Amino acid sequence: MTLATITGLTGISLLLTAVILKLLLIFKLPLKKARIVILLVFIAAFIPVNGYSVSLYLRGLFNDVSITTMCLLLLFLYRPVQSNIQSHTVFILTALAGTLLYPFALGYSPVDTYAWGYLNQSHGLTAPLTVTGFLLLLATYAFIKQNNLLLTCILLGITAWQLNLLESRNIWDYLLDPLLWLYSLYQLPVIVFKHIKKI
Amino acid sequence: MLNKSLFTLTLLALSGLLWSLFNSPPPAKFKPSQPPLSGNTHPVYQTDFTSHQSTPEVHSATAVELADQRVMAFWYGGTREGHKDVSIYSNTWDPQTGQWAQDREIINRQFTRDSTWRYIRKLGNPVVMRGSDQGLWLFYVSVSIGGWAGSAINLSRSYDEGRTWSPARRLITSPFFNLSTLIKGTPIHYQDGTIGLPVYHEMLGKFAELLRINQDGEVIYKTRLSWGTHSLQPIVFITSEDNALVMMRYHGSGLRRILQTRTRDAGLSWSPVSRSGLPNPNAGIIGLNIQWQGQEALLLAFNNSEEERDDLSLALSLDKGQSWQLITTIELNLLDPPDNSKQFSYPWLLQTSNGQIHLFYTWHKSHIKHIVFNQTWLEQKLAEKKRP
Numbered sequence A: 001m002t003l004a005t006i007t008g009l010t011g012i013s014l015l016l017t018a019v020i021l022k023l024l025l026i027f028k029l030p031l032k033k034a035r036i037v038i039l040l041v042f043i044a045a046f047i048p049v050n051g052y053s054v055s056l057y058l059r060g061l062f063n064d065v066s067i068t069t070m071c072l073l074l075l076f077l078y079r080p081v082q083s084n085i086q087s088h089t090v091f092i093l094t095a096l097a098g099t100l101l102y103p104f105a106l107g108y109s110p111v112d113t114y115a116w117g118y119l120n121q122s123h124g125l126t127a128p129l130t131v132t133g134f135l136l137l138l139a140t141y142a143f144i145k146q147n148n149l150l151l152t153c154i155l156l157g158i159t160a161w162q163l164n165l166l167e168s169r170n171i172w173d174y175l176l177d178p179l180l181w182l183y184s185l186y187q188l189p190v191i192v193f194k195h196i197k198k199i
Numbered sequence B: 001m002l003n004k005s006l007f008t009l010t011l012l013a014l015s016g017l018l019w020s021l022f023n024s025p026p027p028a029k030f031k032p033s034q035p036p037l038s039g040n041t042h043p044v045y046q047t048d049f050t051s052h053q054s055t056p057e058v059h060s061a062t063a064v065e066l067a068d069q070r071v072m073a074f075w076y077g078g079t080r081e082g083h084k085d086v087s088i089y090s091n092t093w094d095p096q097t098g099q100w101a102q103d104r105e106i107i108n109r110q111f112t113r114d115s116t117w118r119y120i121r122k123l124g125n126p127v128v129m130r131g132s133d134q135g136l137w138l139f140y141v142s143v144s145i146g147g148w149a150g151s152a153i154n155l156s157r158s159y160d161e162g163r164t165w166s167p168a169r170r171l172i173t174s175p176f177f178n179l180s181t182l183i184k185g186t187p188i189h190y191q192d193g194t195i196g197l198p199v200y201h202e203m204l205g206k207f208a209e210l211l212r213i214n215q216d217g218e219v220i221y222k223t224r225l226s227w228g229t230h231s232l233q234p235i236v237f238i239t240s241e242d243n244a245l246v247m248m249r250y251h252g253s254g255l256r257r258i259l260q261t262r263t264r265d266a267g268l269s270w271s272p273v274s275r276s277g278l279p280n281p282n283a284g285i286i287g288l289n290i291q292w293q294g295q296e297a298l299l300l301a302f303n304n305s306e307e308e309r310d311d312l313s314l315a316l317s318l319d320k321g322q323s324w325q326l327i328t329t330i331e332l333n334l335l336d337p338p339d340n341s342k343q344f345s346y347p348w349l350l351q352t353s354n355g356q357i358h359l360f361y362t363w364h365k366s367h368i369k370h371i372v373f374n375q376t377w378l379e380q381k382l383a384e385k386k387r388p
Helices: A003-026 A031-044 A054-062 A067-078 A085-105 A113-117 A126-144 A148-162 A178-198 B002-022 B109-116 B375-386
Strands: B045-049 B057-065 B071-078 B087-094 B104-107 B122-130 B136-143 B151-158 B169-171 B195-201 B207-213 B219-224 B231-238 B244-250 B257-263 B274-279 B286-292 B295-302 B311-317 B325-332 B344-351 B357-363 B367-373
Touching: A003 A031, A003 A054, A003 A067, A067 A085, A067 A148, A067 A178, A085 A113, A085 A148, A085 A178, A113 A126, A113 B219, A126 A148, A126 B002, A148 B002, B057 B344, B057 B357, B057 B367, B071 B122, B071 B136, B071 B357, B071 B367, B087 B122, B109 B122, B109 B136, B109 B151, B109 B169, B195 B231, B207 B231, B207 B244, B231 B286, B286 B344, B286 B375, B295 B344, B295 B357, B311 B344, B311 B375, B325 B357, B325 B375
Parallel strands: B057 B122
Antiparallel strands: B045 B367, B057 B071, B071 B087, B087 B104, B122 B136, B136 B151, B151 B169, B195 B207, B207 B219, B231 B244, B244 B257, B257 B274, B286 B295, B295 B311, B311 B325, B344 B357, B357 B367
């Protein structure tokens, strides 16, 4: 088993665990008890029955989740009841980036923004330097706004890419994934509503 | 304080990213194949079946020459296309005896599940090549969810001429759940040892791409050959280290022709897709660079019809794909009404080191048919065609 496989299976098990925790909290199970249940769920997700474990099955369906998703899942598992205002920026940026990425990836344009995420010179330097510049801008924005969650996601995403912690060699797969994009799109109206309420 | 530390670390990580970017290899040129000359001046033409009914249905053959000059073919077979019992099968052909050995199952769902650590529902098209590391590289499709639009590509390699195969690795080719990438065409080589794998997508859009794969079997770049909803199953003819012609199956309405696009900068950019003069009934095609009377030529196997896959023909181009001349019709089975189960489809061409050309194709979905011929036979057929 490679390191990328371990990361992939762990990510998908974290996702499963977070979904179960959310459901347990909706059904008003005390947090302490819920934590014990999700610990068991996390372990059980790796146990194979007839050659298939739950994590293996889900990985077949969803592929690997991104490092950003893993960061957000860990944050949720650590502080499930506390809403993190910094995550709003992550969701807004993910919704935007995913909207620019996924329709193009499905062939609706001659431009393939996903291909820009292969950070090597095999097709020249323009696209990879643009993506690197974009990441620098994003990190500077997060620094100025003191958004440590966004900074952590960028830092861990880049580091994981350099360490080959996922099977992909494309930086986009480390920064976002379709599940996170869909969740971010769902979160957008919630975020807007919260901001309006504040005003 | 934490904010400052995180930002500093991020700047360091970005510097590392730039360092690896500037240390990555620059764009590479194509590595044109060097087609062998046919040594035999007598026409050679032999037909037989590669598969021996190990499974009720077979499809999508691919083949490679082994170090000892035998030919190893692969295909997928099972109860029917898309069934859970579909596996990748293989067989070897001995040029001394002209006989095929026994079909052998080499890759199945369990093997793929255990090596990719993913649920696998069914297997599909294989494509084999000789890698620049001299190993056999076998790419094949698997599906975890849905139909063929849910496909992903796996790679297994053999360094003992096909006796044993490495655990499969999953190629990551799409950001959208890594769904919907399939293969059919022959891979190409770049001069830096990387591989170009022509692929196509089927979910929502139907379009072609060329994946660039490094020695570790990782996708390191991809270039779009077409876009939209009409093009599938690209094949690549390399005509020089900078030039290539790509032809594609047409999946659309209107004038049904094989689609084409060209590059003049080793695949960095591709011309707009246009229709060729050759018909296409929404069916796979295959091509081969050959030597023809001292000059470079392109050989194409295709269904010479706009409607059905009941004709399989060979065409030749002496001007790098600008024009094509029909050499011969290999199969013709015009049925009225048409019968999809009696089709001739998914051809594969291979030229072995003795100059002989091997054509494989799905015969009535029940067999993989194999035809061996040489250039003299092709010349004879072309002369017959030109005779009034």
